Amino acid sequence: MTEIIAITDPSDVRLRLYRDVKDRDLTGREGLFMAEGRVVIERLFVSPWCVCISVLTTPDRLKMLDISQAGDVPVYVVDQAIMDQVAGFAIHRGYLALGRYSGPAGLGEVLKPGRVRVLALSTIANTDNMGGLMRNAAAFGVDAVLLDAACCDPLYRKAIRVSVGGVFQVPHIRVPNLVEALTAHGVAPYALSPSGAVVLDDVAPAERSAFLFGAEGPGLAPEVMAACTSVRIDMHGGFDSLNVATTSGIVLYHMCR
Amino acid sequence: MTEIIAITDPSDVRLRLYRDVKDRDLTGREGLFMAEGRVVIERLFVSPWCVCISVLTTPDRLKMLDISQAGDVPVYVVDQAIMDQVAGFAIHRGYLALGRYSGPAGLGEVLKPGRVRVLALSTIANTDNMGGLMRNAAAFGVDAVLLDAACCDPLYRKAIRVSVGGVFQVPHIRVPNLVEALTAHGVAPYALSPSGAVVLDDVAPAERSAFLFGAEGPGLAPEVMAACTSVRIDMHGGFDSLNVATTSGIVLYHMCR
Numbered sequence: 070m071t072e073i074i075a076i077t078d079p080s081d082v083r084l085r086l087y088r089d090v091k092d093r094d095l096t097g098r099e100g101l102f103m104a105e106g107r108v109v110i111e112r113l114f115v116s117p118w119c120v121c122i123s124v125l126t127t128p129d130r131l132k133m134l135d136i137s138q139a140g141d142v143p144v145y146v147v148d149q150a151i152m153d154q155v156a157g158f159a160i161h162r163g164y165l166a167l168g169r170y171s172g173p174a175g176l177g178e179v180l181k182p183g184r185v186r187v188l189a190l191s192t193i194a195n196t197d198n199m200g201g202l203m204r205n206a207a208a209f210g211v212d213a214v215l216l217d218a219a220c221c222d223p224l225y226r227k228a229i230r231v232s233v234g235g236v237f238q239v240p241h242i243r244v245p246n247l248v249e250a251l252t253a254h255g256v257a258p259y260a261l262s263p264s265g266a267v268v269l270d271d272v273a274p275a276e277r278s279a280f281l282f283g284a285e286g287p288g289l290a291p292e293v294m295a296a297c298t299s300v301r302i303d304m305h306g307g308f309d310s311l312n313v314a315t316t317s318g319i320v321l322y323h324m325c326r
Numbered sequence: 327m328t329e330i331i332a333i334t335d336p337s338d339v340r341l342r343l344y345r346d347v348k349d350r351d352l353t354g355r356e357g358l359f360m361a362e363g364r365v366v367i368e369r370l371f372v373s374p375w376c377v378c379i380s381v382l383t384t385p386d387r388l389k390m391l392d393i394s395q396a397g398d399v400p401v402y403v404v405d406q407a408i409m410d411q412v413a414g415f416a417i418h419r420g421y422l423a424l425g426r427y428s429g430p431a432g433l434g435e436v437l438k439p440g441r442v443r444v445l446a447l448s449t450i451a452n453t454d455n456m457g458g459l460m461r462n463a464a465a466f467g468v469d470a471v472l473l474d475a476a477c478c479d480p481l482y483r484k485a486i487r488v489s490v491g492g493v494f495q496v497p498h499i500r501v502p503n504l505v506e507a508l509t510a511h512g513v514a515p516y517a518l519s520p521s522g523a524v525v526l527d528d529v530a531p532a533e534r535s536a537f538l539f540g541a542e543g544p545g546l547a548p549e550v551m552a553a554c555t556s557v558r559i560d561m562h563g564g565f566d567s568l569n570v571a572t573t574s575g576i577v578l579y580h581m582c583r
Contacts, residue, residue: 197454201569210562233567302579305467310490311575312458318572319579322559 071139073131079151083143086167087125090156090226101167102224104234107134110166112234114139119237122167127152130163170224173240179213180254180277186211186325187256187279188239188317189247191289192219199223200231201314202282207235209321214241215250215279248296251279258297259324260289261316263309265301272300274324285313328396330388336408340400343424344382347413347483358424359481361491364391367423369491371395376494379424384409387420427481430497436470437511437534443468443582444513444536445496445574446504448546449476456480457488458571459539464492466578471498472507472536505553508536515554516581517546518573520566522558529557531581542570 076084090103101122104113107130113121115138124144126134131146153159173179180187188206193199193216203223206214214223220243221228223236244250251258257275261282281297283289289297302311302319311319333341347360358379361370364387370378372395381401383391388403410416430436437444445463450456450473460480463471471480477500478485480493501507508515514532518539538554540546546554559568559576568576 201572204567204569205572207565208561208568210565235565235567238565304465305582308464308467308492308495310461310492311465312461312571314569315458315462315572315575318568319576322576325562 070141071136072143073146074143075146076151077147079147079154083123083145084125084147084155087155087165088157090165091158101169102229103226104166104168104229105160105164105226106162106230107164109229109234110164111135111138112237113166113168114142116168116237118172118240119168119170122169125152125155125165127163134164168237172242173213176213176215176242176244176250176254179240179242180256183276185213185256185277186321187213187215187251188321189215189251189258189279189281190220191217191247191281191293192284192287193282193313194219194221194284196221196225196227197231198285198313199225200228200236201312202317203228203232203239203241204235205314205318205321207232207238208318209325211239211321211325214239215247216241216243217247218243218245247281248293260294260297260299261301261320262288262294262299263301265299267298267300269300269302269320269323272298272324278324280317280320280324282313282317327398328393329400330403331400332403333408334404336404336411340380340402341382341404341412344412344422345414347422348415358426359486360483361423361425361486362417362421362483363419363487364421366486366491367421368392368395369494370423370425371397371399373425373494375429375497376425376427379426382409382412382422384420391421425494429499430470433470433472433499433501433507433511436497436499437513440533442470442513442534443578444470444472444508445578446472446508446515446536446538447477448474448504448538448550449541449544450539450570451476451478451541453478453482453484454488455542455570456482457485457493458569459574460485460489460496460498461492462571462575462578464489464495465575466582468496468578468582471496472504473498473500474504475500475502504538505550517551517554517556518558518577519545519551519556520558522556524555524557526557526559526577526580529555529581535581537574537577537581539570539574
């Protein structure tokens with residue numbers, strides 16, 4: 070049962086983990102993440118991979134939040150001034166929530182036998198791009214997102230926001246070596262690169278396929294490229310520059326049908 | 327002939343338009359725009375629609391800048407400390423440039439007889455999205471970008487940066503009414519919307535086609551939708567949410583081949 074709890078004391082201990090939101094963005098909150106915005110938090114409520122720990126909002130905003138699927142979660146209700154004071158800046162959207170991610174126990178849990186589509190990311194350190202990639206993964210229904218050690222956390226506050234909660238819908242898992250993990254599960258790796266050998270339209274993806282993306286600029290490491298079918302998107306006269314999240318949208322649109 | 331001019335006095339009048347970069351972002355600089363970063367400025371040098379007025383950089387960064395196509399442009403060279411002081415914040419990329427946009431005289435100049443592809447934007451007020459849209463327009467070689475009155479300026483500093491200079495390659499033009507302007511030039515309008523009547527794959531675009539996008543959330547106005555063939559991109563189980571720049575990438579990839 071969702072419990073609505075009015076709080077009037079900004080030093081209330083139950084608000085502890087909502088303090089100084091910005092300062093704690095990159096250091097974490099005892100393994101929890103912070104979500105913001107109504108749509109994002111409603112997606113957190115129904116996430117198969119995350120648990121919502123609590124919600125912080127204002128009396129007016131509470132009326133607009135659909136808590137019918139929130140489950141057994143305390144919703145703390147404070148005045149906007151207290152919310153801003155606790156968080157350390159103005160929370161215009163009027164909603165914060167704490168959550169905990171419990172991803173799959175292993176790749177086998179999400180890469181079941183039969184058709185799979187995987188998004189595999191290397192060195193994506195930009196939270197905007199990470200959020201955009203996770204949003205596209207959710208929109209096109211990929212089965213899992215694999216991350217190497219050099220990727221940022223998809224559960225950073227900004228990545229969650231940019232993903233519009235897509236990060237709650239698709240499981241992500243960090244692996245030591247993308248190609249080895251995929252190969253071990255019988256998933257064929259396709260690497261996107263401006264210098265790819267095959268144009269996207271000519272790719273007939275295997276039943277079990279993964280699409281690998283690296284950071285804009287450096288791209289994927291040569292040893293990763295060498296282990297994959299390399300794929301390119303042809304562009305117009307000399308302007309060989311697409312954002313990595315946009316590229317993933319084009320590729321996943323094609324490959325996840 | 328490109329002229330290299332060392333400046334040691336931060337109050338030098340030639341640095342006037344480089345002052346207080348951030349404060350002037352939205353108010354303009356006597357009709358000029360400001361570009362930043364090496365790749366972006368090199369694209370400005372070869373823009374068919376823009377003139378570079380001057381460049382500001384440091385001695386070290388100058389060595390890496392390809393000025394072979396810069397033309398008759400003064401390049402002011404200052405120490406990093408002066409650059410930061412003049413601009414009002416740390417210019418990590420080490421390059422700024424002023425430019426002037428002189429778009430087409432009218433739509434007829436860019437929508438010549440025969441095949442055309444147009445990106446038409448309504449109420450795109452977010453500079454990140456505007457930059458992403460312009461980047462995709464350049465990558466897929468659209469002939470022109472049309473903007474309604476509620477779109478932000480594609481020449482805002484951040485939009486230029488996000489476009490990676492794509493805004494210098496594709497002409498943009500503001501029109502009072504997107505559909506009327508397109509119809510007057512015999513261009514068929516296709517409107518993207520989650521509720522579109524036709525799925526993207528089933529669209530056989532006319533020889534002269536425009537693709538219309540509105541802001542995420544509100545989308546295109548009903549009267550605009552009614553005048554267009556409405557097109558949708560099918561997404562996965564309930565997650566009907568794509569970024570507008572990503573959507574434009576998917577659509578332009580399909581339609582500009």
